[in-house]
Amino acid sequence: MATATFQVWRGDEAGGSLREYKAEVGEGMVVLDVIHQIQATQAPDMAVRWNCKAGKCGSCSAEINGRPRLMCMTRLSTLDLTQPVTVEPMQAFPKVKDLVTDVSWNFRVKRQIKPFRPRTPDAPDGTWRIDQKDVERVQEFRKCIECFLCQDVCHVLREHHKHDQFIGPRFLVYAAALEMHPLDTENRVEELRKAHGVGFCNITKCCTAVCPEEIKITDNAIIPLKERVVDEYYDPIKMFFRFLGGRK
Amino acid sequence: MSDYQSFECDVLVIGAGGAGLRAAIEASAGGVRVICLSKSLLGKAHTVMAEGGVAAAMANVDERDSWKVHFADTMRGGQYVNNPRMAELHARESPARVLELEKWGALFDRTKDGRILQRNFGGHAYPRLAHVGDRTGLEMIRTLQDHGVHQGIDFHMETTVVTLLKDGERVCGALAYDRDRGYFKLYRANAVVLATGGIGRSFQVTSNSWEGTGDGHALAYHAGADLLDMEFVQFHPTGMVWPPSVRGILVTEGVRGEGGVLRNNQGRRFMFDDIPELYRNQTADNEEEGWRYTQGDKSARRPPELLTRDHVARCINREVKAGRGSPHGGVYLDIAWIKQKLPNAAEHIRKKLPSMYHQFKHLADLDITKEPMEVGPTTHYMMGGVRVDADTQMSSVPGLFAAGEVAAGLHGANRLGGNSLSDLIVFGKRAGEYAARFAREHGAAKLDAAKVDAAAKAALAPFERGPAHNPFTLQHELQEMMQRLVGIVRQQEEMEQAIEELQHMKRRVQQVGCAGHRQYNPAWHTCLDLEHMLTVSEAIARAAAERKESRGAHFREDYPEKSKEWGRYNLVVRKAADGSMAVERVPVIEPSAELKQVIEENR
Numbered sequence: 001m002a003t004a005t006f007q008v009w010r011g012d013e014a015g016g017s018l019r020e021y022k023a024e025v026g027e028g029m030v031v032l033d034v035i036h037q038i039q040a041t042q043a044p045d046m047a048v049r050w051n052c053k054a055g056k057c058g059s060c061s062a063e064i065n066g067r068p069r070l071m072c073m074t075r076l077s078t079l080d081l082t083q084p085v086t087v088e089p090m091q092a093f094p095k096v097k098d099l100v101t102d103v104s105w106n107f108r109v110k111r112q113i114k115p116f117r118p119r120t121p122d123a124p125d126g127t128w129r130i131d132q133k134d135v136e137r138v139q140e141f142r143k144c145i146e147c148f149l150c151q152d153v154c155h156v157l158r159e160h161h162k163h164d165q166f167i168g169p170r171f172l173v174y175a176a177a178l179e180m181h182p183l184d185t186e187n188r189v190e191e192l193r194k195a196h197g198v199g200f201c202n203i204t205k206c207c208t209a210v211c212p213e214e215i216k217i218t219d220n221a222i223i224p225l226k227e228r229v230v231d232e233y234y235d236p237i238k239m240f241f242r243f244l245g246g247r248k
Numbered sequence: 249m250s251d252y253q254s255f256e257c258d259v260l261v262i263g264a265g266g267a268g269l270r271a272a273i274e275a276s277a278g279g280v281r282v283i284c285l286s287k288s289l290l291g292k293a294h295t296v297m298a299e300g301g302v303a304a305a306m307a308n309v310d311e312r313d314s315w316k317v318h319f320a321d322t323m324r325g326g327q328y329v330n331n332p333r334m335a336e337l338h339a340r341e342s343p344a345r346v347l348e349l350e351k352w353g354a355l356f357d358r359t360k361d362g363r364i365l366q367r368n369f370g371g372h373a374y375p376r377l378a379h380v381g382d383r384t385g386l387e388m389i390r391t392l393q394d395h396g397v398h399q400g401i402d403f404h405m406e407t408t409v410v411t412l413l414k415d416g417e418r419v420c421g422a423l424a425y426d427r428d429r430g431y432f433k434l435y436r437a438n439a440v441v442l443a444t445g446g447i448g449r450s451f452q453v454t455s456n457s458w459e460g461t462g463d464g465h466a467l468a469y470h471a472g473a474d475l476l477d478m479e480f481v482q483f484h485p486t487g488m489v490w491p492p493s494v495r496g497i498l499v500t501e502g503v504r505g506e507g508g509v510l511r512n513n514q515g516r517r518f519m520f521d522d523i524p525e526l527y528r529n530q531t532a533d534n535e536e537e538g539w540r541y542t543q544g545d546k547s548a549r550r551p552p553e554l555l556t557r558d559h560v561a562r563c564i565n566r567e568v569k570a571g572r573g574s575p576h577g578g579v580y581l582d583i584a585w586i587k588q589k590l591p592n593a594a595e596h597i598r599k600k601l602p603s604m605y606h607q608f609k610h611l612a613d614l615d616i617t618k619e620p621m622e623v624g625p626t627t628h629y630m631m632g633g634v635r636v637d638a639d640t641q642m643s644s645v646p647g648l649f650a651a652g653e654v655a656a657g658l659h660g661a662n663r664l665g666g667n668s669l670s671d672l673i674v675f676g677k678r679a680g681e682y683a684a685r686f687a688r689e690h691g692a693a694k695l696d697a698a699k700v701d702a703a704a705k706a707a708l709a710p711f712e713r714g715p716a717h718n719p720f721t722l723q724h725e726l727q728e729m730m731q732r733l734v735g736i737v738r739q740q741e742e743m744e745q746a747i748e749e750l751q752h753m754k755r756r757v758q759q760v761g762c763a764g765h766r767q768y769n770p771a772w773h774t775c776l777d778l779e780h781m782l783t784v785s786e787a788i789a790r791a792a793a794e795r796k797e798s799r800g801a802h803f804r805e806d807y808p809e810k811s812k813e814w815g816r817y818n819l820v821v822r823k824a825a826d827g828s829m830a831v832e833r834v835p836v837i838e839p840s841a842e843l844k845q846v847i848e849e850n851r
Contacts, residue, residue, distance in 0.1 A: 012767070028491015028612070040720035044771030045764035049289070051457040054497045054607055056386065057292045073610050096428055097768040104405070107290060107397075115398050116353035127347055129362030135355050139380065142355060142387060146291055181353065 001026050004081040006034055009088040012097045018086060025076050031087060032060050032071035047098040055212055058147030062099050063088045068149040068210045090152040103148055109167050113175055118183040134182040141177035141221055143213045146170065150207035150217055156200045166197035169207035169217050176221035189232045198225050252434040257283040258687035260422060260437035262409050262464065265293030266669060267652025268443030269392035270676030276399045278684030283435065285407045285424060287459050291393045294445050294457055295672065298385025299500035299603065300369055301377025303666035304342040308359055309366045310374040310546060315339040317373050320850030322667060324526060325371040325556050326660020327800045329818055332839035333638035334658040338674050345673035346378050354391040356380055368505045368542060370554040371664040373530065382500050382601045388669055407433060409463060410776060411703045412440065412471040413695055419471060419648040420693030423703045430766025432704055436695050438687035441679045442468060442634060442650040450785045451627035452731035455487055455498040461777040462784030464654035468634045469783055473643040475821040476656040477632035479791035479802045482663055483736045485560035487626025489578035494611045496626040499581065499604060501665045504553040506600050507542040508583035512572035519552035522563055527555055539589065558662045558801040561625040565736055568624065578624035584617055625736055629668065631659040631801065635820060640682035641675055647686055651679035661800020710775035713761030719774040722760055726753055726781060734789050739806045743793040750786045757782055786829055787821045794819055794831045
């Protein structure tokens with residue numbers, strides 16, 4: 001078996017640095033395998049989150065050679081092993097320890113989005129009839145595994161730290177899934193414009209580029225939401241009536 | 249007393265997969281204070297990995313389906329050692345639980361007339377699995393999670409329970425640690441629901457994530473509860489076998505449901521060579537009929553690839569052992585062949601099995617629309633678990649409930665695919681409902697401070713022992729040993745050897761330790777998980793050595809036949825007064841006269 005060099009960020013909220021490890025590498029291995037190997041043989045206290053090891057749970061998010069990725073889906077064969085491979089925690093969230101970050105903000109944000117509110121069942125058996133076409137549009141968004149890589153890469157959060165004003169791509173996808181849900185009757189447009197800060201997104205599409213589920217975040221979720229906000233708030237006729245009604 | 253963060257609630261739910269979330273939602277609806285603990289982050293539990301679907305006799309695709317057929321299928325699949333009342337409740341209530349998910353926002357695939365679509369699966373007479381492509385588990389857990397966070401439940405993420413606490417006979421709470429920060433959390437609760445999932449990490453090749461260390465099984469056992477059916481461990485026939493790092497990862501039965509076929513290295517569909525008597529009437533006798541079945545022809549019988557998981561797994565094992573396997577020790581699972589039958593087959597496959605396509609493409613450089621996959625058995629599911637009352641899900645310990653994989657009874661000797669997701673929501677709801685009722689009726693239980701301190705001290709012992717003995721090494725040895733000696737094909741001497749080795753390992757687990765501090769320290773976590781894994785492994789080995797026949801998932805080379813005599817018993821594992829592990833035969837629960845008739849009608 002060949003060996004390769006990995007530089008893994010070790011530290012906690014007070015600070016840390018890259019530490020170098022040699023690992024044995026074999027056919028088909030992914031970065032998470034290397035991290036586990038280092039943990040089992042060289043650094044038993046090295047913290048890493050993981051669950052499914054198949055790209056389905058979104059736990060093992062990290063930055064590999066500077067790029068936000070799932071460790072379980074990053075095969076070593078896609079990396080240049082003649083150079084050291086760096087593995088670092090996500091940068092958009094506070095550090096806990098080693099590769100583990102505090103992602104609790106995401107769970108708090110999600111609770112602030114108005115939940116699903118279905119229309120009254122309309123089929124005689126007390127359920128709904130829904131067309132497969134209407135389901136498919138939303139299913140793209142519901143593929144999201146909440147790995148938060150899109151949040152990590154988004155410059156509004158990563159560089160400008162607008163966590164209080166912008167819910168980030170993940171939750172715009174979530175809001176889009178609710179807004180476009182064929183049964184949902186809630187209106188989230190005002191929150192999207194104000195509290196959720198959809199306007200902060202300037203469509204650089206970095207989120208789409210890193211999404212392991214290949215969701216077209218910007219094109220299919222965020223832009224339609226922006227259009228809804230525009231239709232609702234910047235439509236001249238609606239603006240006129242709002243002016244008459246005295247509400248902003 | 250050491251430092252604890254203290255919490256009080258009426259119902260403490262341990263686990264936040266499908267069963268835990270559903271239990272927490274129901275308990276909260278019962279008007280009591282609920283705390284739900286999650287070993288990982290919310291939404292990452294093993295439920296998320298479930299692919300094929302949730303079984304519910306809604307009869308949307310085939311009007312001949314009904315709860316009775318579903319019930320009879322479940323009993324047949326479980327080889328009639330299931331708890332018939334649980335199988336009945338499950339079959340009756342599952343459709344309502346699935347529709348409830350839709351009310352909470354789940355979006356299942358649709359029939360042409362806009363109802364929930366249902367697909368074929370092994371052992372189910374009719375298309376019965378509501379699904380979302382091949383990511384049904386994700387849809388379900390996300391729906392429960394997103395609904396649950398608005399129901400007034402307190403969620404404590406990355407919190408692992410070390411021990412259950414008792415007040416006399418009754419359970420009164422739990423001691424846990426916070427993974428992130430490392431401190432202890434002390435929960436006082438009037439009722440506790442275990443929803444901790446499975447045990448797959450006790451084996452080397454498994455589809456389970458790191459969490460499947462049998463925590464709930466072991467916690468319940470040490471709290472004095474009965475465990476049931478521990479010999480029945482399901483080896484799913486189709487896990488990935490190559491490359492090595494993904495060995496064991498699940499390949500959904502949905503591949504076969506959509507027309508995928510199994511072949512050996514001679515190109516033979518070997519499943520046609522061995523069709524059990526119990527299923528002969530329901531199984532196609534030629535390839536063409538099998539194909540028609542997968543395409544919805546109601547006059548056709550199902551292909552032998554859709555026989556129950558225990559049988560398919562053994563057939564694959566046999567092919568490999570006979571030298572007819574694929575290059576990496578599996579067999580071929582081919583869905584690409586359907587291009588001979590369907591126009592746009594590649595697109596069809598990507599649409600019906602998107603995450604399988606993705607998984608093989610990314611992890612194995614293989615395009616499943618063009619080439620066959622290599623697959624082999626993987627440790628997947630624990631039929632055995634906490635012995636519970638069918639209606640209330642309460643264990644033999646007052647106030648301690650269990651639901652989902654950690655509970656036993658529904659599946660008997662073998663679980664049908666799709667019956668797990670439905671199990672979670674049917675019995676999760678029941679456990680939550682009755683736990684809330686128990687909490688209201690019984691009021692506050694008292695914690696014993698001395699016992700709490702002792703448990704905390706024991707949990708910190710690995711730090712005192714230091715890192716000289718590595719917990720990961722012992723974990724790997726345990727997994728290798730269980731795979732080798734108590735795996736898919738079993739025999740007496742090997743299992744006795746396993747029990748012997750487990751006694752050594754029980755001593756060694758008292759030596760493993762860790763360095764560093766308590767914050768997010770995987771070595772420490774592994775030291776503690778290992779104790780649960782050893783308890784569960786011993787229960788499996790002892791029960792398996794005791795049952796001297798082959799039934800369902802339990803296959804013995806030295807007793808290859810099913811025995812009528814053994815069909816009368818379930819095995820209970822419990823902690824004896826002297827602290828040793830005792831195995832006892834108990835009579836199986838007889839179905840009611842009405843249920844017996846249902847079974848007969850569906851033979």
